[in-house]
Amino acid sequence: ISESLFNNQSSGAYLAQVSVGTPPQQISLQIDTGSTDVWMLSVSTDLCQMTGGGFDETASLSSNVVAQGAFVASFGGGESTNGDYITDDFIIGGATIKGLQMGLANTSSMAYGLIGLGYDVNEGSIINGKTSLVYPSIIDEMVSQGLINTRAYSLYLDNLAATTGSIIFGGLDSEKFHGNLVQLPIISTTLANGTTAFTQLQVAMTSVGVDSQSFTPATYQATVVLDSGTTLALLPNDLVAGVVAAVNGVDDTQPENSGFIFVDCNVLSNSSFTVDFGFGGANGIVIHIPASEIVATATTYLGDKTLPVATSSFGEVCLLTLHFTNSTTYLIGDAILRSAYAVYDLQNNLISLAPTNFNSTTSNIVNFTTSETSIPTVTS
The missing domain is CATH 2.40.70.10 (Acid Proteases)
Structure with missing residues (x-):
């Protein structure tokens, strides 16, 4: 699965444009190897600006709430976000992950959500003691749904002046x-x-x-x-x-x-x-x-x-x-x-x-x- 990344130079983030829900809603999320949860901003999040857009779960026929108020995450720069855990279909690089569990932020100090690509032990549910809510990460789901063969991916950011980079799930690019x-x-x-x-x-x-x-x-x-x-x-x-x-x-x-x-x-x-x-x-x-x-x-x-x-x-x-x-x-x-x-x-x-x-x-x-x-x- 290969996905192009947009280098948002004003914020320093590398963003993937994904689609979530039925019918699909386009959202841009930052690629983050330092966390594990995939999470999005809700359209109702109280923010002056949403860099990547927000998700309207009420407009998706395939969206389900798993645990209301259970998603809580904080980051090294002092940012924080919280909301619900939901499941919905998630499309990246042309591949559809069915029923992916994600955070849906109702409150956040960040202008965009993340695609966390770390170890499962860093899920917000575990860090906050909600071990009953432990769930398969996006990498786990790609493997279990037969989209890639193993839990591995490669990251190419290119230079600072470049407008795009890329990520490949389940492979690498030798060029x-x-x-x-x-x-x-x-x-x-x-x-x-x-x-x-x-x-x-x-x-x-x-x-x-x-x-x-x-x-x-x-x-x-x-x-x-x-x-x-x-x-x-x-x-x-x-x-x-x-x-x-x-x-x-x-x-x-x-x-x-x-x-x-x-x-x-x-x-x-x-x-x-x-x-x-x-x-x-x-x-x-x-x-x-x-x-x-x-x-x-x-x-x-x-x-x-x-x-x-x-x-x-x-x-x-x-x-x-x-x-x-x-x-x-x-x-x-x-x-x-x-x-x-x-x-x-x-x-x-x-x-x-x-x-x-x-x-x-x-x-x-x-x-x-x-x-x-x-x-x-x-x-x-």
């Missing part, structure tokens, strides 16, 4: 990356009761550097979530500080200030400049991120905030889309994922990465089989 896919084990999480489980699509980040020069020790390792629902990269303070120092940036992230990291836009004229992220250690892969993917013109995002005095020597002021976080959860968002073609295999708990082939206009889709115990070894 969308360079070289070989490198397999990385997904890292399990230790739960409060001492047991372990796969809860997030997270891997080991083992190096960070600039211009192919790593400034992390050889033994370095941090667990990072590959989260397509996040625009920025939220990383440990010392790593971001290393990048800021390398580009002579200005840290203005204190709460009382602008909240941004500023750099001189002249870094964009250096075509060889990259920020480099290594995954999986010596036998893993290093993804080189060009400046054009992680540096943006400040006026695009600054609004009415004031530039710090330290930027007065800059020819033109830009922003760095890497950010500090004091959380123990580190996120690799779209700013980094655009440069990495990613295959997520929830069946075998693996993620494969390869450098993105930007602006690819050709396609060669490889379908996964039912019996595969790992992501196919495919060379572009």
Whole structure:
């Protein structure tokens, strides 16, 4: 199942246009590897603007309420949403999933809904203790209804300037990356009761550097979530500080200030400049991120905030889309994922990465089989 994604550059979201209900209603939903629920805004949601549109369950002959008021979800940026769990027919990439369980938000601080593609354990019903409402995810339903062979998908975001990307459920496109896919084990999480489980699509980040020069020790390792629902990269303070120092940036992230990291836009004229992220250690892969993917013109995002005095020597002021976080959860968002073609295999708990082939206009889709115990070894 292949679906084109719209790069909504104003919000940083990659949106799939889907159809829900009988007769079908078109809605745009964000692809999110950091959550699991599929959910939509209701047409009655109290919002000034709905980026992707809302769903009118009263106009669908196939819509059924499963649990009224049981859908509750919150997200890392402080956003939240709540409403009902419903079932209805869901069309994506020309394939119809019959009776998919979804959240229908009556209240939300977000302008569009999500297609959550993570592990079932992250469903809102489980997180909020409603274990009786555990249900098959969209990936589970695709497999059980015979639409794909295994619980895996691949994601191609293309570069920042591109208007579209793509997602393939049950396969990959060998024309969308360079070289070989490198397999990385997904890292399990230790739960409060001492047991372990796969809860997030997270891997080991083992190096960070600039211009192919790593400034992390050889033994370095941090667990990072590959989260397509996040625009920025939220990383440990010392790593971001290393990048800021390398580009002579200005840290203005204190709460009382602008909240941004500023750099001189002249870094964009250096075509060889990259920020480099290594995954999986010596036998893993290093993804080189060009400046054009992680540096943006400040006026695009600054609004009415004031530039710090330290930027007065800059020819033109830009922003760095890497950010500090004091959380123990580190996120690799779209700013980094655009440069990495990613295959997520929830069946075998693996993620494969390869450098993105930007602006690819050709396609060669490889379908996964039912019996595969790992992501196919495919060379572009």
